[in-house]
Amino acid sequence: MSESPAVFDVSTTPEVLKKQPFLYYFRQHKRTFVVGLVCLLLTNILDALPPLLIGMAIDQISGSEGFDKMGKTLGILVLVTVLLSLFRYMWRIFWGQFHHSVAADLRIRIFNRYTDLGPDFYSTNSVGQLMSLINNDVNSFRMAIGPGILILMDALFIICIVPPLMISISPSWTWKTLILIPLIPFVIRKLMSAIRNSYKNQQDKFGEMSGISQEIVAGIRVIKSYAQELNQTRLFNSYNKRYEDACNQVAKVDSLWSPIMELGVTTGSVILLFVGAPEVMSGAVTVGSFFAFYQYIQRMIWPMTAIGLGVNFIQKGRASFDRIVNLLDKEHNVPDTGTLSVDRFDSLEVKDLTFTYPNEDKPTLSNISFTLNRGETLGLVGPIGSGKSTIIELLCRQYPVEPGKIWLNGTSIENYKKSDLMNLFSVVPQDAFLFSKKVSENIAFGMDEWNMEDIYQITKAVNMNKEIQEIPGGYEAYLGEKGVNLSGGQKQRLTLARALIRKSEVVILDDSLSAVDAHTEKQILNQLKGQLSQNGEQKKTTAVIISHRLASLRWADKILVLKDGVVEAFDHHNQLLNNSPTYKNLFHLQTEV
Numbered sequence: 001m002s003e004s005p006a007v008f009d010v011s012t013t014p015e016v017l018k019k020q021p022f023l024y025y026f027r028q029h030k031r032t033f034v035v036g037l038v039c040l041l042l043t044n045i046l047d048a049l050p051p052l053l054i055g056m057a058i059d060q061i062s063g064s065e066g067f068d069k070m071g072k073t074l075g076i077l078v079l080v081t082v083l084l085s086l087f088r089y090m091w092r093i094f095w096g097q098f099h100h101s102v103a104a105d106l107r108i109r110i111f112n113r114y115t116d117l118g119p120d121f122y123s124t125n126s127v128g129q130l131m132s133l134i135n136n137d138v139n140s141f142r143m144a145i146g147p148g149i150l151i152l153m154d155a156l157f158i159i160c161i162v163p164p165l166m167i168s169i170s171p172s173w174t175w176k177t178l179i180l181i182p183l184i185p186f187v188i189r190k191l192m193s194a195i196r197n198s199y200k201n202q203q204d205k206f207g208e209m210s211g212i213s214q215e216i217v218a219g220i221r222v223i224k225s226y227a228q229e230l231n232q233t234r235l236f237n238s239y240n241k242r243y244e245d246a247c248n249q250v251a252k253v254d255s256l257w258s259p260i261m262e263l264g265v266t267t268g269s270v271i272l273l274f275v276g277a278p279e280v281m282s283g284a285v286t287v288g289s290f291f292a293f294y295q296y297i298q299r300m301i302w303p304m305t306a307i308g309l310g311v312n313f314i315q316k317g318r319a320s321f322d323r324i325v326n327l328l329d330k331e332h333n334v335p336d337t338g339t340l341s342v343d344r345f346d347s348l349e350v351k352d353l354t355f356t357y358p359n360e361d362k363p364t365l366s367n368i369s370f371t372l373n374r375g376e377t378l379g380l381v382g383p384i385g386s387g388k389s390t391i392i393e394l395l396c397r398q399y400p401v402e403p404g405k406i407w408l409n410g411t412s413i414e415n416y417k418k419s420d421l422m423n424l425f426s427v428v429p430q431d432a433f434l435f436s437k438k439v440s441e442n443i444a445f446g447m448d449e450w451n452m453e454d455i456y457q458i459t460k461a462v463n464m465n466k467e468i469q470e471i472p473g474g475y476e477a478y479l480g481e482k483g484v485n486l487s488g489g490q491k492q493r494l495t496l497a498r499a500l501i502r503k504s505e506v507v508i509l510d511d512s513l514s515a516v517d518a519h520t521e522k523q524i525l526n527q528l529k530g531q532l533s534q535n536g537e538q539k540k541t542t543a544v545i546i547s548h549r550l551a552s553l554r555w556a557d558k559i560l561v562l563k564d565g566v567v568e569a570f571d572h573h574n575q576l577l578n579n580s581p582t583y584k585n586l587f588h589l590q591t592e593v
């Protein structure tokens with residue numbers, strides 16, 4: 001197994017990171033940042049020397065000083081060039097390290113939120129949008145804090161170094177050629193907000209397009225079986241077009257930078273020819289100085305463009321960072337504030353529980369009360385949408401519940417640590433989900449220690465051992481994208497095996513056998529029943545079983561019948577046939593041939 005890097009504490013986001021991300025990361029990576037900056041400064045200083053040295057060499061050949069002096073000047077030029085390459089290489093290395101570690105830090109923070117947030121978050125954000133945030137937005141912020149800041153610092157250094165050298169040649173040429181410089185902050189201010197808004201819009205549109213493409217690819221079988229390829233392509237194209245329009249909008253604002261900046265500098269070169277040529281011809285200034293000055297004006301093109309580029313990167317990065325902070329600020333709708341530990345199940349008592357989903361008007365569950373004691377099996381039945389899965393969601397603390405409504409071992413459930421509760425309950429959800437891993441790894445998912453014997457035992461219990469052995473590769477076969485595909489019933493039984501192998505105190509099956517035939521379901525439940533009562537201690541494991549097949553729940557100790565979110569009855573099978581009209585109807589419907 002490959003070793004994963006240590007995950008540092010990212011469960012909380014420091015306020016300074018949210019408010020001043022640049023400052024936060026500069027402080028975090030002080031050494032790399034400062035060394036990179038010093039190398040950049042040295043690069044800029046060295047880079048300013050060649051025009052001066054070449055100018056000197058020109059004057060030395062054209063003057064009386066001869067080739068000897070020029071040889072020395074050229075020697076210095078070679079040395080400067082070598083050092084320049086060295087420092088240029090070094091700042092690239094240090095800055096690369098800096099912005100890539102910033103991106104890694106942000107990704108793990110986002111990922112931590114993804115793993116922490118609850119079902120209400122996932123029901124309002126598509127997978128595509130979430131992928132776009134962790135990839136595109138993080139990358140855009142990286143470009144801002146890395147290349148963006150670097151370009152600005154580079155421009156700043158050049159602006160501090162080159163104009164003084166120009167002044168040393170001719171103060172009057174300097175102010176005449178750089179006359180347009182003060183206009184730059186004005187242009188920047190104008191373009192900055194336009195870039196930020198258009199880029200935010202572009203990222204939003206990208207997220208929407210990713211969302212829809214992800215959904216279409218995931219649902220491709222349904223789309224094909226309903227012959228909806230053309231309609232879905234049209235739908236995708238409408239998102240594609242909106243993204244294209246947003247990109248064009250960004251390009252329109254983006255493209256203004258270079259022409260505006262270059263116009264300023266080219267004007268400077270033309271002015272130099274006008275004001276400088278007569279002075280050179282009159283002999284007041286040497287050809288070498290004129291050459292050096294001209295080169296310096298050219299050098300000023302980059303900082304002018306760089307300011308634009310840097311500001312552009314930073315605006316895009318800030319827009320992305322706003323989206324990232326929006327996520328980092330999100331909390332699970334049920335905070336994990338419990339402090340009590342629990343590793344044994346004795347009793348569960350639900351008292352007069354009423355629950356309304358967020359953003360819904362009517363309660364989904366009303367005045368629900370029932371009890372479950374250690375070793376008992378509780379059946380949960382009721383028509384579609386009657387609230388069975390919702391009860392499980394609330395037991396697992398996926399949505400907030402008023403204190404004093406659900407009691408575990410005599411203590412209100414919010415007092416327990418969430419992780420302990422999750423270890424106490426093994427839930428097999430309604431939708432079977434398997435990872436693109438080996439069969440054995442899927443079954444042992446989340447277990448620290450396991451061996452193949454445990455796996456064989458559990459796959460026998462869910463009636464799947466033989467079927468797995470018949471798959472090419474058996475327990476070592478990969479599932480999903482790169483591997484074998486399983487039938488719906490096989491997937492269900494593997495997810496059941498995954499829950500049972502944990503030997504949790506309470507097993508909860510949410511309609512987990514709906515895709516297996518009645519005979520297999522009976523066999524599995526018999527095995528489960530056997531497991532529940534083995535090892536001397538009567539009915540060691542406790543179970544909650546939701547099923548639409550009433551026959552398979554006959555043996556349950558108690559059955560809760562739900563109808564429209566209300567308990568219609570809570571009794572044994574035989575009594576329910578008399579006192580629950582819903583149960584009676586369902587049972588007769590299912591036993592009629």
Ligand SMILES: Nc1ncnc2c1ncn2[C@@H]1O[C@H](COP(=O)(O)OP(=O)(O)OP(=O)(O)O)[C@@H](O)[C@H]1O
Pocket residue numbers: 123357358360364382383384385386387388389390391430511
């Ligand atoms: N996240 C949600 N937000 C709003 N309403 C929801 C949400 N999840 C479920 N519901 C609604 O709550 C009601 C109960 O749903 P629940 O999934 O608990 O039913 P169920 O008894 O498990 O049904 P089934 O037998 O089909 O699995 C339904 O009307 C459903 O539309």
Ligand SMILES: [Mg+2]
Pocket residue numbers: 388389390430510511
């Ligand atoms: Mg359900």
